[in-house]
Amino acid sequence: MKTLTQIPQNYKKNVEWILGAYTDAGVTLPNGFQKDAIQNAAGARKTNKWKNWSCDISLMENDCGRFLVVEDSGTVGLTGKNIHTDLINEQMNRGDVLPPEERLSRFTSMFNSGGNETGGGLFGVGKSVYSVASKEYIYYFDSLREDGQYVANINDVGRVMRKALEGYEAKKYIIDKTGLSEKMTVGTRIIIKDPQDELVESIENGKIVEFIQESWWLIIGRLDDTSSISINRTPVEIPANIKNATHFFELEKPEYYESNYRVKHFGLYVFKGGGNDWQGISYYRKGMKIGEVDIKDIPEKIKGKFWGYIEVDEEWEYELSQIEDKIHFGVSKGKKLNSAYQKLKNYCNEKMRANLIEWGFIKDKEHEDKKLNDELKEIAGDIQHLFDRLGFEDLGKGPQKSDFDVRWQDIKYPITGSEKVTTGDTIDFKMRIKSSYSTNKKFEYNLYVLNPKTGSVISKISNGEVTVESNNFLTQQFSHTISNENSEYLAENRIILSVKVRGSGREKKKELPYFYDIDRPFNSRDIVSLTLHECRLPVEGSRRINFDEKISKVCYRIENKRNHELNYRLNISIHNASDITCPKIIDIDSLSGTVKPFEDIVTEYLDDIIFTKSVFEQHLTAGILELRARLIATEDDGEFEKGDKITHYHFKLYLNRDEKSGKDDAFDVKSIDAPENFKRSWFTPGIGRTIYVNIGHDAYKRIQDYPDIQYEYLKEQMLKQYVLLYLGEGKYDMFKMADKDFAELGPQEGADQVLERIESVYALSLK
DSSP: OOOEEEOSSOHHHHHHHHHHHHHHTTOOHHHHHHHHHHHHHHHTOSSSOOTTOEEEEEEEEETTEEEEEEEEESSOOSOSOOOOHHHHHHHHHTTOOOOTTOHHHHHHHSSOOSOOTTSSOSSSSTTHHHHHTBTTSEEEEEEEOTTSOEEEEEEETTEEESSOEEHHHHHHHHHHHHSOOOOOSSEEEEEEESBOHHHHHHHHHTHHHHHHHHHHHHHHTTOOTTOEEEETTEEOOOOTTTTOOSEEEEOSSOEEETTTEEEEEEEEEEOTTOOOSSOEEEEEETTEEEEEOOOOOOOGGGTTSEEEEEEEOHHHHHHHHTTBOTTSSSBOTTOTTSHHHHHHHHHHHHHHHHHHHHTTSSOSHHHHHHHHHHHHHHHHHHHHHHHHHTTOOOOOSSOOOOSEEEEEEEEEOSSTTOOEEOTTOEEEEEEEEEEOOSSOEEEEEEEEEEETTTTEEEEEEEEEEEEEOTTEEEEEEEEEEOOTTTSOTTSEEEEEEEEEETTTOOEEEEEEEEEESSOOOOOOSOSEEEEEEEEEOSSTTOOEEOTTOEEEEEEEEEEEOSSSOEEEEEEEEEEETTSTTOOEEEEEEEEEEEEOTTOEEEOOOOOOEEOOHHHHTTTOSSEEEEEEEEEEEOSOOSSOOTTOEEEEEEEEEEETSOOSSTTTTSOEEEEEOOTTOOOSEEEEOSTTOEEEEETTSHHHHTTTTOHHHHHHHHHHHHHHHHHHHHHHTTOOGGGOOSSSOGGGSOHHHHHHHHHHHHHHHHHHHTO
8 A cells, every 4th residue: 555644634533523513413414415525526516507517415335335425527627737745745835725726736735625616615615525524534546637537536534645546457446346337527536534333324224315305405406407416326305295375475586685796596496394304594505505584573373384585796795705604504603693694683583574464474564555456456447447438549468569669789889898998989880670560661760878866868869751662671870979078977877769650659768887987886767678569369358268178379578677698498388376275287289499699689589378177177177377487597698597487478378258347457556656647647658558646745644544545545546547548558539629630739739638538427327
């Protein structure tokens, strides 16, 4: 046997410290081992990608004895020069730091093998976990490196060979000592001699699989067919029932908490009858579970019956890593007052409380708000029935193919991926107008620069009139060169494109932001939107679907309001919305594609969706269905990571039943507490049209304690906004005079007609 040299450290004491740390944290050896072993393999990846990566933990027994083998593939292996331990020790005595690429030397001499940029092990137990796993504190390690070189060594109670063996000599050593043939895939293998009984038992009875599932389920869900975490070469899968809760919430897209603290994922699952395998709300770093978040004021009825998780961005993760304990199972003692943890705790508590109130587990003022919203919906139904009786044109239910479409195309900022500009820079772009009218139409366009804070126009770029032929499109190139005269300095500016159909008043706008000598600040405005662009139902104006009928021409519009290319997957499915858990009935399709910066696309038509009786009657014979579309990122970019859920669109259908009441879904209604806003109510038009009532306004506060007066006040505000919705969506028939169309009226005549219609409809509502 080659002469071994002692690593300069008290090795046995270090191993005992690890065992003690596990015990103090209430962690079993199998649980601690799997987490440290897998994070070592995760950290050995060359990039953050998981493709072709794997980590396997297996028991082996042969004539040489029993071994526990941890093997990774798709990693870089133990790279770097094969340095003599005497030289390594000299460097360490001088205080030199071995660079991350010297993985072989670091693995041989220290607890950590490198920079570990891609795994959770920024510090901590490192490679000593393999000694902990052995009754004799002995493990062998070999590696096939990405440069094709094969190396091997041993760690015998902290003693290692002065230089790692190479090539044939390394292969012979491994087979002589362990009975195992050489490693054939690029990566590293650790062969632990005479593993601890507790570890052996956990692998044989499957308990270690449960530990891996809870620690790594986020990563397992992101692995493709080329990747895996496995035990005895059997891939570990996510438990099937972890999200089968009676109440659940999942964050649809990343959001900011306070200024620069960004939450990527948050989920909460309450099992009313129990049956949940996991407990509490846990936080994850680089996809690995670290510890539980302190949650306060948990209602008795759900104690022990819920679980959840949170994953934050890299900057926040780094701050949390600085207060993490050495075994990656929570926050170090005395460090929970750190700002990063406090913000994490506060976010989870606020999110949990908000959901528990909504689900009825906690009662408070917001319960009263729910009563108010129920009343608003009742009033909305009454108003819509009134408009039906008066014979007004239907605003339309659900998506309709628009008469014309306006888009940006071929946008070029001075710096790719950035919206920052300086004096003399030029932004190039095209406008595209597509017409679906049956005749040729004239369009008026106006391009100008707007100050979004004040709403004032800073400068004009271009305007004019163009003719677009029926069912055709027109594109036109423009450039905007930045100067102090046409832009607001040290501020956000927006290029606005306004396009109107001449003679009808129909208008559409597009925005293009730029930041004049400042960086783009973080903000919460929607950066990607998804809408149902077209959907042909069996009966126009009705969402009723009977067995064996179909919907056709289903397509979606995706708008990318960012200066990053969006690579996406769009998953479409149908769910049973009559069940509170809204379970999936069938998958419809999965579409993939790319949307360029500040552009939008309409997806291809889906195949006809047939509501086959034999399929759907297994779930319900009559009730509400939801056609659900979920947009997911398929590549990392500046704002999303691969696998991030970006946004969704849910569309209700009614199986074998009529909609509850004629026009009840022409618009949504919401109360909003905005005392700083002088308006008592307002609306947003188009798909997802909504009327907002400001319950923070002094006018509402004066009457909110008088139910009869409150009801009339709400009705008047909503009725006014419903009339204005017709105006906002270009439905002018209700406003025309006897001898003139509304579009032909002058400003004063037009204003008089709108006010007259509001007053006349309100008067009729009182009869």
